Structure formats: C-alpha cells, structure tokens
Amino acid sequence: MKAPAGNGRVAVVAECAADAALLVAAEAAAGPEIAVICLRDDGEEGRAALDRALADASARGCEVSGRPRILDEPGITGIVKELRALQPLRIRVPDPDPTHTGWDTDRNCPVHDEPPGRAAAALLALDAARVLQRESATPVLVDCRRTEAATPQLPATSCPRYPAVTGWLTEGFDGRATAFLPSAAGVLRWTQPRPHGADWDGPELLPGPRLMPGLRVVRDLSGFAHLFALRRTARTDGGENVEIVHAAQYRSGHPLSPWHSLGSPNPGDAYKSRETGFPAAGFDAAGGVVVFARNFGHSVSYREQRPESAWTPWRHLSGLRVADELVTVTTPKGDVQLFARLRDTPGVVRWHRPGYDAAWTEDRAVPFAPRPGSLAAGPEPGTVVFRDLRTNEPCVWQSGAHAPVPLGAAEGEAPVTGVPGVRVDGWDYSLLVRSGAGGSCEIGAFAEGRPDAGVWWNGLAGEAAHGVPAVLRDRTGRVTVATLTEGAKLAVSHRESHAEGFTFGSWYSA
Structure with a gap:
C-alpha cells in the first residue's frame, strides 16, 4: 500500500x-x-x-x-x-x-x-x-x-469514540520491530526486514473485514504482539452486532492469526451489543490475559484466558458507571490492574486483585481527574499517565501514592506514553514521548522512579506527528521513536548513543 x-x-x-x-x-x-x-x-x-x-x-x-x-x-x-x-x-x-x-x-x-x-x-x-x-x-x-x-x-x-493508539511500536520475538496502526479498511503494518536495521517494509494492509477504526496493541511475555479491536457483523434479523475481536502476530512480517471473536458483554441484543466499549487488555506474570470492556449498563465486564486454557465467559464488575476509556497496567508483582475514567463525574476508578484466584476490588479513592482521551499506561510498572482535567498538564500516578506528580509541558492534547530502563551514564531513566504544540514530537526524561525530581523535555525537529508518537527500547538497549506524518508515512528517529544523553538522530521515512 x-x-x-x-x-x-x-x-x-x-x-x-x-x-x-x-x-x-x-x-x-x-x-x-x-x-x-x-x-x-x-x-x-x-x-x-x-x-x-x-x-x-x-x-x-x-x-x-x-x-x-x-x-x-x-x-x-x-x-x-x-x-x-x-x-x-x-x-x-x-x-x-x-x-x-x-x-x-x-x-x-x-x-x-x-x-x-x-x-x-x-x-x-x-x-x-x-x-x-x-x-x-x-x-x-x-x-x-x-x-x-x-x-x-x-x-x-x-471525546473520541475510539481511543488514541498507544504502544503501537513493538519488538517481535526475533528482534525485528513492527508498527501497527488502524485505518478505514483495516490494520496497517510496517515491518523491519532485519533486526535493528534502518529499512522498513510497508505499509501493508492486514485483512480484517469491517473492523472499526481503533486498535489496541499488547505484547505478551514471549514478545508476541496481540491486537484487539471492534468488528461489525450483520445479524440475520437485519441489524448489526459489534463484537470484540483478537488476533496475534507470532512471526514478524508473517500473516496474523485469524481474528477470533470474543463476543460482547451484552450478546444477542442488537441494541446493546452496538454500544460495546473499546477493549483494554493486559498480560500478568503467569502469562494469563484479561480483556475488559465497558458494557451497555456503563459498568465493566471482562473475560480472561489462562495459559493453555479456554476463555472464560463474560463476567460483570458492579460499581461506579464508567466512560468508554479503560487502561490496564501490570504491577511490579505481575498483577493486572484496570483504570477507568468515570462517566458521570470527573475522576477515575481502579480495579485490582492480588492474584488470579482473588476477587476484584473497586478503588474509588484514586486522587486525580483526567482529561477525556488522555489516560494511558505509564512507562514504569503500575503507573498511569494522564492530562489533568483542569490544566492539561501531563501527570503520572503510582498506585498507593497520595497525589499524582506533574510532568510539565501542558501543550498538546493526545496521551503521553513512554518506556523505562533507558541507560544514561550508568543511571536508568524513564523516557516519555508526546505530541506537542502543532503536532511536534517531544521527548521527556526523568530518573527512574523519581518523576518528582523533574522532567527534561526536548523537541525532535523535522516531523509533525499525526496521532500519538510511539517509543520502543529493544533488547539491545536501542531506543526508537516513531510517528505517522501527515503524508501517512512512518517516520523514525533513533537515539544516537546507547549509553549517553538523549540526543536523537534525524528523522527518516520508512
């Protein structure tokens, strides 16, 4: 394409x-x-x-x-x-x-x-x-x-109907990077033909009949990329259903697995299934996956699959009414947590459990209110990043903290994402990436675990971003920032050193 x-x-x-x-x-x-x-x-x-x-x-x-x-x-x-x-x-x-x-x-x-x-x-x-x-x-x-x-x-x-795509740049099991983004006719994919190389193939349009224009990309413990989306299907009575679907990439550049239907939290009803929320998913330390979605009643439903086991039926979590904005994070202990923006009042509710066999607990005391469309998983385990509802300033919050930590740089609108473990002069930093004013791509960094010590933001000149830029730290320590330009081309920039500074090279079109 x-x-x-x-x-x-x-x-x-x-x-x-x-x-x-x-x-x-x-x-x-x-x-x-x-x-x-x-x-x-x-x-x-x-x-x-x-x-x-x-x-x-x-x-x-x-x-x-x-x-x-x-x-x-x-x-x-x-x-x-x-x-x-x-x-x-x-x-x-x-x-x-x-x-x-x-x-x-x-x-x-x-x-x-x-x-x-x-x-x-x-x-x-x-x-x-x-x-x-x-x-x-x-x-x-x-x-x-x-x-x-x-x-x-x-x-x-x-308020967008489908969430901005974050984490869409991922490293495969073989060390080659892949970029996934949604389009009108299906998922677009760019692939490195060789690990850590400068060349990219794509965009390739992956089959996916009547996928809606949103996408969730999640990497499992083995490095395989899993895609979650919504698909529209015709009903025999003339109506339409909206169902959650899942596919996986097990070999970089090769065909995806078939799209597998996970159904809907409200199956069998043409009215209710059409309001199925966009899925959020996360893998725990044991390799199990949990998929969440907002249901017709504006609460949360979930399905999960343990390794080598079948998917459970949809189950419902009673509690506060939520908007169609769900984000999962994996804690340092390997447990999956869910954050959901509230529907009827500014704020967020958190769902957590201490292990697969435990019951879910609803936490209504999360101390922040995000701007709609800005909630995302943070760079470090158990953290979320969001834009403050009043100030638009990006902030990070760690479960259990009394208050979020402001990160500065209130320009732009899209979510902020990042990666941990970026080594500089013997110290580990978390690297953030965001779309700034006018669509510019900007990076920020703070000492890992210490966002309160301050964030240094720098713009990467040369390319205006469409949507949310992505960042990847691969297994060799190489850091890559990618964005989609207004010409629908993948633009990529690499950190110039594996161990010194936060200087990135010139953008090049993939």
Missing part, C-alpha cells in the same frame, strides 16, 4: 451542516486543510452554524477547502464520489454507535439524545472510506467523535 502525496487534508462527513459544525470544532490544531461533505441540506440555520465553525477554524490556522459539498447522489455512492475528488488523508465522522441516555419500556429499545441520522451518516461514511482506501491503495485514517454531552468542563467534541 502506497502513502499519499497529499497535504494531510481532513474531510468532515456528516448528515447535515449543523452536525458538521460540531466536528469542525474538534479540529483544534492549526495546519490541516478542512473540507466538508454533508449528506443533506438542513437549511439556513445549519449553514450559518457551519460557516461560524469554519471561520473559527480558519482563525486557528486551518485552511478551509472551498464551500461545503452537498451530495447530489444518495448513500455511499455519493460520498465515495466526493472523497475521490478530495483524496483526504483523514476523515472525521460522528460516533456510529452513540451511547443511550435511557430505555423506552414500551418500544423495548434504548433512548438517545441525538437524531438517528447522525449515526447512520457515520456508518455510510465509514463504508465509503473503506471503498476509497481499497480502490486507491492509499491509507485513509478515520476519526470518530462523540457529539453528545460528555464532561461538563469540556466541549462534547473533545
């Missing part, structure tokens, strides 16, 4: 101009060229709202590509026609599976506080994006945004 030569154009696809205005407002960063496609004309009021949103985007530094386009052909055909003309790198659409606000007992169906045409338009746009990517053989990235109320302190458009 080739990378486009475009300039990072964003196509906003919505049912009407009023919906498009909400999605345009979500493009906070300066730089991208925005084009708008509406499935229908909703009149003067909707057009005026969109004009205001586009004017605000232009004032932020975005370029507006002509007047909004109204489809002259209905359905997927019309959307594909407009997308062919625009050739966007990114497509922004509403949430295809919005969460319910109540239940209609008379009709026996959920109640939503947004029009049904909004989700229907998103599904049409997703199908059209798949068509465009397959026929053009160029990556198309999709961003689904919630448009219902989310957190009182933030606009609704600040």
